[in-house]
Amino acid sequence: MSSKSSQKALIAEFCDLTGAPEKLAQKLLKAAAWQKDVAVDNYFTSATSGTPSQKNSLTNLFEQYHESKDEKDKLGVEGVMRYLGDLGVDLETAEIFIPLEIVKAPGLGEITKSGFISKQKKFVASQIKKMSTDDSLFKRVYRHAFFASKEISQKAIPLENAIIYWTLLFNPPGKRWVSDSVDWLQLWTDFLQENWTKTVNKDMWNQTLEFFQKSMQDESLSFWSEDGAWPGVIDEFVAYVKPKLQTSVMETD
CATH class of the missing domain: 1.10.8.10 (Ubiquitin-associated (UBA) domain)
Incomplete structure (x- = not known):
């Protein structure tokens, strides 16, 4: 140049x-x-592991986003939103979960100073580009999304919140939950809204990722069996969706 x-x-x-x-x-x-x-x-x-000046630079950067009303070594909601905005993160998509996973944010509107400084070495923009193709990265981001989305004292998140986050994660720049002939995300959210009245706990959240991976490989759901170790909500979803899949196949034929 x-x-x-x-x-x-x-x-x-x-x-x-x-x-x-x-x-x-x-x-x-x-x-x-x-x-x-x-x-x-x-x-x-x-x-x-670099020089003191590098660490001081990260500390100074952290302080730029720190509000006077925030706890001493934490960024509050306003600081987090400004930080994400300056990174160019689209707050309306799964991009929002990338930097939160990188700095191990304990909540959607909270970033600790230690996490900010020690984890900044992972460059956010490059991670966003990789999320749809890197299975390991997507799994980390997906699992941390549950942790960051719930209150610290809670063990589950409201269904309506979970559906919002699934919609973000299972669309670009995340991984689309749509196979060759089935829109699984639409079926999943329809099923939950029609039949599920409980909150979403960690096991249900993680098992949904497992089901996502398998359904994308085999949309006939031959991997599922009544004797399997799937949680009840997945069993109910399979019972809900199989007639719809058969109808879809017949209409295609």
Whole structure:
């Protein structure tokens, strides 16, 4: 990159995103051939074990989002929303769960200072791009979404909230729960709204992910059996959906 004005713009963007001083930003960008994403990733990757100045930069960045009314070492709702907004995260999609998993946020509107500083090494933007194809990443994000979505004192989340989060996670940039001929997400939410009156606990949340994975591989549901270890809600869903699948096949034929 030969344009000095372009380099200055990249340095400014790097500093805004990381809170790093200009000299360090210039050094890392130059080492990364002026590829901003690579330079930022390298910065956060080395931050935990890096120099005191790097750690201080992350601390200063944390303080920029800290409100006077927040607890000492935590970001509150307003700070979290500003942080996510500055990252360019779409708050209306599953993107919102990526940075929350990365910093191990204890709630949707809360980020601890220790999590913010020690986990920033994972670059959020690159993770968002990988979520739909990286099974391990999606599983981590999915499971943390339950943890972050419930009150600390609770063991379950309201059904209406769970449906909202499933809709976010099972749509881009997450993984779509739609196989060749079946819109599983629509069937799942219809079933729950018509038949389920309880809250959603951790086991139901995690087993839904397991069922999602298997149903995407085998939409005939041959993997399911009455003697299986599936929770009752999955058994009821299978009973609900099988006649609909048979009708769909007959109509296709």
